[in-house]
Amino acid sequence: MGRYVLSRCRQVVPVLFGVTLITFLLIHVGLGDPVRAMMGQRSDPEIAARIRTEYGLDKPLWNQYTLYMGKLLVGDLGYSYRQRRPVSRVLAERLPATVRLAFAAMVVALLVGGIAGTIAAVRHNTLWDLLIMTLSLLGISTPVFWLGMMLILLFGVWLGWFPISGYGDGGFTHLVLPALTLGALQAGYIARMTRSALLEVLRQEYVQTARAKGLRERVVILKHALRNAILPVLTLAGIGLAELLAGAPLTEMVFAWPGLGRLLVSALGNRDIPVVLGATLLFALIYLGANFLVDLAYAAIDPRVELTKR
Amino acid sequence: MRAVDGVTLSVRPGEMLGLVGESGCGKTVTALSILRLVPDPPGRIVGGTISFEGRDLVRLPEEEIRKIRGCAISMIFQEPMTSLNPVFTVGEQVAEGIRQHQKVSRREAWDQAVEVLKRVKISDPARRAREYPHQLSGGMRQRVMIAIALALRPKLLIADEPTTALDVTIQAQILELLLGLQEEMKMAVMLITHDLGVIAETADRVVVMYAGRVVEEASVKELFDNPLHPYTQGLMESLPRLETGKARRRLRAIPGLVPNLLELPTGCKFAPRCPKVVEQCWPTEPELREIRPGHSARCILAG
Structure with a gap:
């Protein structure tokens, strides 16, 4: 187990190299000149040149990259151009809000999607099945920003049940609408995956064995079948959680949620290169972490899976 | 079906x-x-x-x-x-x-x-x-x-x-x-x-089924000594036996396939594959009759 964790940690290094390299190149190809973005309408070439030297932007690209990586290896993510603070502090400030939202949305998605998918599988080919599958398709295909605005309109403006925007004092009520908005998409995916996985499992002979033992249908489904069907759902939920943690920029924009997604969007607008790089790196780490968690969960649920050093 | x-x-x-x-x-x-x-x-x-x-x-x-x-x-x-x-x-x-x-x-x-x-x-x-x-x-x-x-x-x-x-x-x-x-x-x-x-x-006792029906039933000894239904007889002949000399013979398979349950014949369900089939097998399905004590078969030729 310890060796397994170690080998997984070693995988992190090449991924981080790849991610930084690609992001670095893309930023310099496509993002435009950060110095011009900083200076706005004023264009004093002398000042511009001084800023360029100060930030090391006058050096060749490969040199900039090696300098960045050199600092990264000792944990220094650089300074934000715009906020004039360490990037690590900027990210750390935004992370809790995103984590809260992502986990709340995932709980919504797992509860709603899991229950709906189970009902659809058990009531296969009935009106329930059709209804749930239609709703899940709607959940997957509805644009997030539109759903967010509709929820704001219905529950915020008309019914006045929940605040429509912002983080508030970090209380529960501010979390409800963004979590529902973000969770809807994942709930749709999870419902469909749960249904198909469960239908597959219900055809297995061990389900017949469980029934032949005289177990209640509820136990057959919830214990024997679901425990097996949950594995593919977990994989999906792991990727989904990573997606949610990677900021879900649209939802954060719609609800003015102070998370990483919104930070990344505004950093891109400001050409705040260190923040863009830092946030991208963090997202890559989050994906790796989520995959690792899924693997651990697999090993915990399925005795046939053994964690071995790869 | x-x-x-x-x-x-x-x-x-x-x-x-x-x-x-x-x-x-x-x-x-x-x-x-x-x-x-x-x-x-x-x-x-x-x-x-x-x-x-x-x-x-x-x-x-x-x-x-x-x-x-x-x-x-x-x-x-x-x-x-x-x-x-x-x-x-x-x-x-x-x-x-x-x-x-x-x-x-x-x-x-x-x-x-x-x-x-x-x-x-x-x-x-x-x-x-x-x-x-x-x-x-x-x-x-x-x-x-x-x-x-x-x-x-x-x-x-x-x-x-x-x-x-x-x-x-x-x-x-x-x-x-x-x-x-x-x-x-x-x-x-x-x-x-x-x-x-x-x-x-x-x-102890055997029931032989074919196409969703019982075609023969008897004690195990009786069935092996004296199979009455042509299907049972076919099954026995397709079993390999340890015999030497003149008694040795090739295995005999039952010709044809198990019928599709959607296209069953109206009469005896085994008639299309039966080596002993006669005219009377086709119009109506024979009943399962007790031919001897404890031994019944669903065949008009039995007994």
Whole structure:
């Protein structure tokens, strides 16, 4: 187990190299000149040149990259151009809000999607099945920003049940609408995956064995079948959680949620290169972490899976 | 479509009834129907009675039939590789059935489960009980299935091709185990198989099925000495025999295939493949008639 964790940690290094390299190149190809973005309408070439030297932007690209990586290896993510603070502090400030939202949305998605998918599988080919599958398709295909605005309109403006925007004092009520908005998409995916996985499992002979033992249908489904069907759902939920943690920029924009997604969007607008790089790196780490968690969960649920050093 | 039609069977306490036929002839559906385990939809029991200790299982409420499953009537399935749930230990799977039907604590159920595993001759049962199905061999898993089925000393055991998926040497061990346990528990056993060799070694009485119908029924000795239905005769001739000299002959296969249940002939269902078919076989299906005491066949030429 310890060796397994170690080998997984070693995988992190090449991924981080790849991610930084690609992001670095893309930023310099496509993002435009950060110095011009900083200076706005004023264009004093002398000042511009001084800023360029100060930030090391006058050096060749490969040199900039090696300098960045050199600092990264000792944990220094650089300074934000715009906020004039360490990037690590900027990210750390935004992370809790995103984590809260992502986990709340995932709980919504797992509860709603899991229950709906189970009902659809058990009531296969009935009106329930059709209804749930239609709703899940709607959940997957509805644009997030539109759903967010509709929820704001219905529950915020008309019914006045929940605040429509912002983080508030970090209380529960501010979390409800963004979590529902973000969770809807994942709930749709999870419902469909749960249904198909469960239908597959219900055809297995061990389900017949469980029934032949005289177990209640509820136990057959919830214990024997679901425990097996949950594995593919977990994989999906792991990727989904990573997606949610990677900021879900649209939802954060719609609800003015102070998370990483919104930070990344505004950093891109400001050409705040260190923040863009830092946030991208963090997202890559989050994906790796989520995959690792899924693997651990697999090993915990399925005795046939053994964690071995790869 | 009627997968099984007009099948009448009976089995007495302590008796081993063999149910024989080719794949797809309705053996498994017949067996599953007894415990009402035919998946519905698509399957349905449209009529008939299944009488067990004076109660009609067909008309029992779901809750009542559930109390019989795994307790008074148990079942063993063909594929030991897939009949056990991969994510629970075998001990849990045996104990679960015990706890379902008896008011015992988790601990007691576990101890009983280990005891049953020992009875089906699993070595080191206390350790094996904590293992998962993928850690056991095929023969071992079938022993676990038998343990699950026999944990509560059922009155009737339905064994659906219990040895088909196993190696020949393991087959013999499992059959011996079943026979031994039957003797010990005095239960009725319905052994479903396509293997006449298995029947000859184990069964007291045999029912031969074809296309969802019973075509012949007799005691095992009577059936092997004197098969009356051409289908049974065909099955016997397709068995390899140890004979030397002039008696040696090529194996004879029954020509044709098992009929599609959607396109059954109106008369005798075996007529299209029957070597002795005559004009009268086609218009109406013959009845199952008792030709001699305890020996019936569904053929107009018999007797």
